[in-house]
Amino acid sequence: MSSLLVSNIKECVDTCIHARWIIPMDTLSSAVGADHHNRNEDGYLTNYSLVIHQGVIQHILPRETTLRNFQAKENVYLDNHCLLPGFINAHSHAGLSFFRGLKEEQNLSKWLRETIWPMEDAYLEVYLRDATFLAIAEMIRNGITCFNDMYWVPRNTCQVAQQVGIRAMVGIVAIEFQKECNSTLEYIAKGEEVWKEFGQCSHLHFCYAPHAPYTVNDETWKVIVSRSLSHGLPIHTHLHETAEECEASSKLDRQSPVCHLSDNPSRPLSNLKRLGLLDCHVIAAHMVHFDKEELEWMASCKEFHVVHCPTSNMKLGCGFCPLESLLDAGINVALGTDSCASNNSLDMLQEIKLAALLAKGRTRDATSVAAYESLSMATSRAARALGLQHKIGTLTTGKEADIIAIDLKSFVETNPVYHPVSSIVYSAKREQITDVWVQGRRLLRNRQLTTISLDNVLKQVERWQAFLGVQKVGNHK
């Protein structure tokens, strides 16, 4: 490399992106190729370029050096923009997108029993593929380059994600309701088949996804813990989302739809600890409710990651996750949108701003959870949560080129720009995300999706809205 920099022969590469600012989100280690002394103390580079070849970030260099040394098939000049690692949505249910706004203002258990589960029971098979396209179109437009998805048919998620080119971690789902399969073990076996079939696709990743303590029994949890350990796959689940879940499980109140399925009268995490969950790599969505002992358990576990879903937790009446307590205890936290049926957006900028704001409101301390920390929960920390930190989450030489560009200077809404981190976290909105790359492939080009027909997605939505909007379904048993 160093010899190249002084020769006159330009190296041929796929893409060079020249940006006004780059925030690598990697302040703990210096970006190879970048002059560390030029990096602003706030962790961003000015007038640098990313050199991308074969889907990988090859160099991060000053623009002049880049132009002098590299011949790119495509040079992209983004003089008003900031480059960031692509956002990672660490908790989603893409297939639920057609239920956005169908029924509002229901508490979680009522919403599941009276709206979501009955509709899924009746119509899952028919709407699933189109709904997944709608969600993925929205996610790419919102700068999401990777989503950690839990939904009934992992094969569908893989097929659509592969076709579109977005990165996904796909859950091998387990739930005791028999919908697609005749037994829970069949669910797991089917999911593992999908893993084998799509596991070679370099932008698809897999984990086990037991739905929740109140929908998965102890026997199934044991099977999943054992397979997680033997296969080296994380476990993604809903955990302690509501106070009711914790209280009902402690009292084994079977009248409650969110009482865990164990015969052990305890809070769910305590029971799952007994079953070995804390030996695994855990991606725990929500964790709104925990006590001091549970905080210590999570902190002492090497791979326990929480996914904070601030909008969904409020909208379904679950409460506020005490984010700063988790961070103070050294627990890694990522951000998630949850489904757009309980959000009702797949907007990571919204979750990033909210995470920073809610912590300040809850603690009445404006210094709680700084802008950079909140941004890291959608990028570097989220990659760690998914166990993908060697591939994505920061803009670092050698990592895959999952990148987004945000236009800060053309919008009155983000001006002045004193610190790009602050502008992105507290002021930028979705429409300012102009370009998205996954593995160096440009999925959003100047705000236009390149691998999805927006017209077609909207046409399908229109059709499904007319159908689903008038269905009357009974409550879930």
Next chain:
Amino acid sequence: MSSLLVSNIKECVDTCIHARWIIPMDTLSSAVGADHHNRNEDGYLTNYSLVIHQGVIQHILPRETTLRNFQAKENVYLDNHCLLPGFINAHSHAGLSFFRGLKEEQNLSKWLRETIWPMEDAYLEVYLRDATFLAIAEMIRNGITCFNDMYWVPRNTCQVAQQVGIRAMVGIVAIEFQKECNSTLEYIAKGEEVWKEFGQCSHLHFCYAPHAPYTVNDETWKVIVSRSLSHGLPIHTHLHETAEECEASSKLDRQSPVCHLSDNPSRPLSNLKRLGLLDCHVIAAHMVHFDKEELEWMASCKEFHVVHCPTSNMKLGCGFCPLESLLDAGINVALGTDSCASNNSLDMLQEIKLAALLAKGRTRDATSVAAYESLSMATSRAARALGLQHKIGTLTTGKEADIIAIDLKSFVETNPVYHPVSSIVYSAKREQITDVWVQGRRLLRNRQLTTISLDNVLKQVERWQAFLGVQKVGNHK
């Protein structure tokens, strides 16, 4: 009118807007001209038109009837859109816009003393006009047709608002710091001169705006209460924004920068009640902290209106306003952005969504503060708060034509649309606001500002950013 509907002669009018949906935000009274039986139970009309002439809404009629009976100078067809009353930003400081992002994560009193006040002391005169243009450009793009502004130089706000055509309620400011004037009474006198000078402008309205209990002394409060009653102008102030303000005032802790300036050891509202404030029309920004007795005082006062500023309250570490307690007590509540230096956006859709979400999160009840109620706090309730309900706040025959259009159907982010109210409150984003009218004048036309040069605003911002970004100022005394 009824004779016209059966004749063949078309009435000539200025504008007809034909929209897919209209949400009049006026469910307590039927919209004259509209067939009430056609109104959906959720309070919206489908395929209706607004007929506008001389700045006033003349009719709300089915599209066919409108086209049959009216000849408009301009017909606007918005087949993917929903029309709403323009958003009213009930608490703002437009002139602070250049301080957006200048210094982050400071608690309120530190932020005022170490960032805002010293910068204002040094540079207010020079940046003020350009900063006001930036804020107003952002507000119009965000669907704000009226803002209730408190800032040092009311004449400036009037001049810019008049030039641009946006509606404003302008505060006659009072504060004991002598910046622009030699005494507080001179402040008031100067503000009243501005009121006389601009009072005939039909889209400018006035109120008294004593800054806060910790910056205005008892003598000044008495003068303002007396003038408010004699002139029939509301009083707009910051009240109980922080717990510290209440505690320090109770203990007369003069070490605290937010201790009220009275010698009466009491919480500020109690002292102001003694001084007669509750006999006036009060627009109280924030009200994050109140006890049961204070809630009763507010509820028993005929014209006590609270402006809820959820983002600012979190960002400055003030806490969460117990919104549902205010509403349950029958107190009228409006929404405000506060300044974009503490938000950092002037985005009413963000505040509307947040108000609905925070109440659900705080109460752990998904039914708390429904979507329609939150939307009313930015429209009909906000108009009542400002005492302008006879002019604006709903789409009603005879009211002024302050209207916005939101494109719901062209965006994956708001589809499906089962209920336009839910789509707007929980999913729609700024970029979907395409058109804005104030008094029938189209200030935003298909996303383009018609009375402000965006290029010029951005050019000025660039210049001021370079200047203000490097200034070092001492703390405020």
